Amino acid sequence: MPFDLDKLCGDDLFGIQCLPYGIFQPSDGSKARIGARLGDHVLDLFGMFGDACLSACSLNSLMAQGRGTWNELRGRIIESLERPRFRDSVVRNAHALNAVHLGMPFDVADYVDFFASEHHAANVARLFRPGTPPLHPNWKSLPVGYHGRAGTVYPSGVPVKRPWGQSASEGGMAAYGPSGKLDFELEVGFVVGRTSPIGQPVTVDEFDDYVFGVNLVCDWSARDLQAWETFPLGPFTGKSFCTSVSHWVVPLAALEGARQPLPPQNPLPSSYLRGDAPPWGLDLALEVAINGHSISKPNFRDMYWSPAQMLAHMTVNGARTRVGDLFASGTVSGAREDELGCLLEITRNGNSPIALGNGETRAYLEDGDETTITGRALLPNGLTVGLGEVRSIIA
Incomplete structure (x- = not known):
């Protein structure tokens, strides 16, 4: 046997x-x-089971089969690993991870990015609107978000080209050039596997029927471009140039044990944001490093809005979902200094550079820097579920 299957x-x-x-x-x-x-290793699922949807070069074909098929397939994989009579099939269809090429896991239909961390929202407000309330009046009434570009979502490993655009000059006028404040944003993504009827909102209680799985997301942000263009309509070229995602999509069934109640929401959300069960989050331990030096370790359980509430708000006006939609949480930040999810917060908009392990400092990312986002779900029985990584070099 080329490997120890039990191990x-x-x-x-x-x-x-x-x-x-x-x-x-x-x-x-x-x-x-x-x-x-x-x-x-990677298991060749088409080789093991022969289902036509498993021979595709995108997860969309599998996702389109619906929740029943998702659960059935996971059960078949587990059975193949647990029963000795399937062992030969598993061995024949196992490929060493370091000998294969990993691609984009799914074709992105639409991309939406939220702003669901109260800690992140308040920190950003203190930087840019000192002396004013840290949250806009609407922030606790709905999950704030914006539509991004599906065509610029790339898999881990694709270099990030520093964007050019307009930013404010010292005189307050527009200046055109490369961004001097390139930033990462550590986020969690949710991959939609079901198309909803036209004009019919998805409820919070339907989340498990619509969301196929979870991945890691890096929402790249050119902070100087973003600051100049944000008002009055919000993010545009400062965000749309690149979003990076992990190679792996973790099925919801693997994360069932990581669900946790969210902190209390006050005021009580609108009726469409409330379901039969209290809002829940996920116990996801996340980490981001620059050039191998760890700089932050936030946890997704500290978010204010739940994934189900994000989906419900995204569709409350009747906007339909499609197979392959991706919506991301927004920057995951916690209350402590070592739980901040982007350099904007960590360095106070570049005013307090951080030290890296090699003696260098960073206010924002420089060409040649490599960022790595990793994560794992913490289960109550002591097991962990890996979320993979998003690794990118600034070109």
Whole structure:
């Protein structure tokens, strides 16, 4: 046997409790297809089961089959790993992770980015609107968000080209040039696997029927471009140039044990933002590093708005979802200094540069810098579920 299957199944992050989905191309150059990660290997699901939707080079074909198929497939994978009579099939269809090429996991239909962390929203307000209330009057009545560009969502590993655009000059007039304040934003993404009827909102209680899984997201932000253009209509070219996502989409079933009640929401949200159960978040331990130096470790459980509330608000006006929609949480930040999710907060808009492990400092990202976002879900039984990583170099 080329590997220890029992050891792989018990992997701390990517064992049988995880089994995230992605797209891989084998080392022999054959067609890219859907796989599930198991430890340091990828399982060829089409080779194991033969379902036509598993031979596609995008998860969209699998997602379009619906929640029943999602749950059935996960059960079949687990059964194949647990029962000795399937072992030969598993071994034949396992590929070493370091010998395959990982691709974009799904075709993005639409992309929406939220602003769901109260800590992040308040910190940004204190930087740009000192002496005023930290939150706009509407912030606690609805999950604030904006529409991004689906066409500039790229997988981990694709270099990030420093954007050019307009920013404010010292004289207060527009200046054109490369961004001098390039920033990352550590976020969690939710991948939609079901198309909703035209004009019919998705309720908070329908979240599990619509969301296929979770991934990691880096929302790249040119803070100088963003500051100049934001008013009166909000983010545009300072955000739309690139969004990076992890190669793996973790199914919701793997994260069931990581669900936790959200902190109390006050005032009580509108009726469409309330469901049969209290709002819940996820216990996701996240981390971001620059050039291998860890600079922050926030947790997703500290968010104010829940993923289900984001989806409900995104569709409250009848806007439909489509298979492959991606919506992200916005920057994940906590209350402590070591829980801030972007350089804007960490360096106080560049005024307090941070020290890296090699003696260098950073106010914002420089060309050649590599950022790495990682995460894991914490389950009550002591197990963990890996979320993969988003690794990007500034070109």
